Amino acid sequence: MTFNTLNSEPLVSKSGKLAIALYPCTLKVMKGKPCWYARVVNRNTLDMDDIADDMVSNGVEWERETIIKVWKKINSAVFARITEGIAVDMGLGILRASVIGSFESELSEFSRSKHSITIRYVPNKQARALLEELIPVITQGNKNHPQIISAVDKTAAENGEEAILHTGGFFDITGKNICIADEADEAARSEKVGLFFVNAQNEEKSVRVEAKDVCINTPSHLAGIIPASLEAGGKYKIRIGTKFGGNATLRKEVLIATYDKEFTVA
Secondary structure, eight states: OEEOOSSSSOEEOSSSEEEEEEEEEEEEEETTEEEEEEEEOOOOOOOHHHHHHHHHHTTOOSOHHHHHHHHHHHHHHHHHHHTTTOOEEOSSEEEEEEEESOOSSTTOOOOTTTOEEEEEEEEOHHHHHHHHHOEEEEOSHHHHSOEEEEEEEHHHHHTTOTTEEOTTSEEEEEEESOOOOOOSSGGGOOTTOEEEEEESSOGGGOEEEOGGGOSEEOSSEEEEEOOTTSOTTOEEEEEEEEOOOSSSSOOSSOEEEEOSOOEEEO
């Protein structure tokens, strides 16, 4: 399958297939029977440097440093437009600013404790056509891939505040294959392994908790202290990175699981 999206040079998918894992949906049944939901098996998370390397290896004649420099300038220009309330078509889809949270009336004011601003992505016609070419393949990833089932601030949850985090409080996470595991050799360990409190507004303000700082670290249960360095009023998501593969052998790649719920730091 040929992806011709960013420039006139075709970028070729290695397989044209997309691995999907199925998980039981505990909150929904269909015709009296349990149902399952699909999730794309996230093999890894790449950054700008990785994509620049991909472009160079695919034959783009620019040096990787040039690609990254230009990319950063494009990001800055696009973000400036988005923050002015302008939607930007990036070639693969449209990015626009969006407000999360409900208001009590048309005269209500915006409150950082109740509302947040994010960026929404909507695939355009070209992107939708490319996605339709992908071949979904149901894998056995649901047996080994990490899955977060629930994540709470234990004290806040007991008070009915399911989406609140208190720094210094006690986080409690349940799931499957979520044990945070990495190489024994410190020099070989990955910075992508750990429990991450990902700042929804600025990922550079995200906070990582290493395995040694997690009080309970098992395949089905993580628990420990919520970092004091989380930003008051900030919006965060929970992400786990691990090489745990369900047995004594570590995986070569870091597997990523992200919990969909967004938390506010009280």
